[in-house]
Amino acid sequence: MPGKATSSFFSMTQPPLNQLVPAYIRGFEAYIPSKPDPELMKLYGCSRIFRLNNNENPLGPPPAARRIIKDFIPFKASIYPSGDAYYLRTRLAERFGFHPDQFIVGNGANEVIAFVIKAFCQEGDNIITADKTFAVYEWVAEFSGFEAQLVPLKGFGFDDAAMLERINERTKILFVCNPNNPTGSYWPEERLRNFLDRIDGRQIVVVDEAYFEFLDQPDYPDGMKLIADYPNLVVFRTFSKMYGLAGLRIGYLAGSMDVVDIIRRTCVVYSVNVVAQEAALAALDDPEHILKTRALIREEKAFVTRELDAMGIPYVSGEANFMMIKLPISDTLAYRKMMKKGVMIRSMTGFRYPNYIRLTLHTHEAMEAFVAALREVVT
Ligand SMILES: *Cc1c(COP(=O)(O)O)cnc(C)c1O
Numbered sequence: 001m002p003g004k005a006t007s008s009f010f011s012m013t014q015p016p017l018n019q020l021v022p023a024y025i026r027g028f029e030a031y032i033p034s035k036p037d038p039e040l041m042k043l044y045g046c047s048r049i050f051r052l053n054n055n056e057n058p059l060g061p062p063p064a065a066r067r068i069i070k071d072f073i074p075f076k077a078s079i080y081p082s083g084d085a086y087y088l089r090t091r092l093a094e095r096f097g098f099h100p101d102q103f104i105v106g107n108g109a110n111e112v113i114a115f116v117i118k119a120f121c122q123e124g125d126n127i128i129t130a131d132k133t134f135a136v137y138e139w140v141a142e143f144s145g146f147e148a149q150l151v152p153l154k155g156f157g158f159d160d161a162a163m164l165e166r167i168n169e170r171t172k173i174l175f176v177c178n179p180n181n182p183t184g185s186y187w188p189e190e191r192l193r194n195f196l197d198r199i200d201g202r203q204i205v206v207v208d209e210a211y212f213e214f215l216d217q218p219d220y221p222d223g224m225k226l227i228a229d230y231p232n233l234v235v236f237r238t239f240s241k242m243y244g245l246a247g248l249r250i251g252y253l254a255g256s257m258d259v260v261d262i263i264r265r266t267c268v269v270y271s272v273n274v275v276a277q278e279a280a281l282a283a284l285d286d287p288e289h290i291l292k293t294r295a296l297i298r299e300e301k302a303f304v305t306r307e308l309d310a311m312g313i314p315y316v317s318g319e320a321n322f323m324m325i326k327l328p329i330s331d332t333l334a335y336r337k338m339m340k341k342g343v344m345i346r347s348m349t350g351f352r353y354p355n356y357i358r359l360t361l362h363t364h365e366a367m368e369a370f371v372a373a374l375r376e377v378v379t
Pocket residue numbers: 055107108109110111134177181208210237238239240241246249250251
């Protein structure tokens with residue numbers, strides 16, 4: 001319940017509170033997540049909502065993970081989980097041929113972003129990433145007091161040459177989202193290797209592979225296989241997208257022993273709950289679930305692009321389970337109009353792409369609802 005504003009300690013002491021707050025926090029705006037479905041349904045007057053804004057897997061978790069969740073023994077909720085996801089790291093180590101200590105599991109990949117930045121940046125340092133990419137790298141850097149240098153995308157992809165030019169003596173980390181959220185572009189293996197060769201170990205390079213399992217192009221690089229050649233490379237993966245476990249919050253990073261040993265010093269133990277650890281372990285071995293999901297995405301993407309072509313609406317069709325669409329009207333207006341029809345898309349003004357929306361590819365029912373809502377909104 002949102003309480004009535006009490007006689008506030010803070011308002012009575014406003015000048016002192018302000019003095020407590022670093023300038024980089026004072027100027028930082030909090031991210032406001034969307035409200036729960038029942039609230040949104042009341043607000044927009046719709047009777048159900050297709051959430052097409054967060055790139056979740058419409059097929060949900062694989063069956064083995066579902067069984068783990070369903071059979072969870074309630075008493076175990078009173079026991080702390082493994083503090084460092086021991087069994088999951090052991091399993092990941094077998095799969096990738098690494099040592100278990102080359103992994104750090106976090107409360108979503110979002111949490112491990114903060115681990116890396118805290119481990120390497122100090123006052124005056126900076127990180128480099130793109131202007132139109134997953135925003136959390138930039139946010140964590142900035143609310144921690146470090147500069148985020150944002151290099152403009154080139155033709156919807158990360159601009160390697162411009163990123164290399166931006167490096168200065170205070171640059172600690174370069175973040176590359178591969179494939180990029182929201183544009184779906186990716187660097188092929190040769191391009192990523194060239195980039196890493198040019199960096200030559202002087203900075204940490206993070207390759208965020210949140211959508212790795214959606215890609216099947218032969219030239220798409222598997223970051224895990226590059227770690228042996230590039231000990232300054234850190235790879236992110238998550239269970240939120242392909243594995244359908246976004247609600248349990250679990251993701252991880254991998255890197256060379258030396259680098260992960262440094263990053264581990266900034267980790268908060270016990271941040272990953274026991275159900276998430278067990279479900280993730282069970283989710284790992286289901287190639288069929290991955291193939292089914294890929295097939296669904298492929299079909300629905302073909303359906304949506306056909307419809308967009310027919311309406312003459314331009315789009316950016318890259319990899320993974322989402323696409324970017326350019327509207328002839330304001331994206332924030334389109335968001336509100338589509339919400340009234342029970343279709344929730346991501347408006348892209350906040351990603352510095354005004355008039356664009358990002359659509360999660362989903363079930364046919366949801367895609368038909370989206371197309372119908374879009375048609376009404378733009379005509
Ligand atoms: C979704 C996403 C993540 C983070 O996912 P978590 O749910 O925190 O594991 C990281 N990077 C990109 C590019 C994403 O799209």
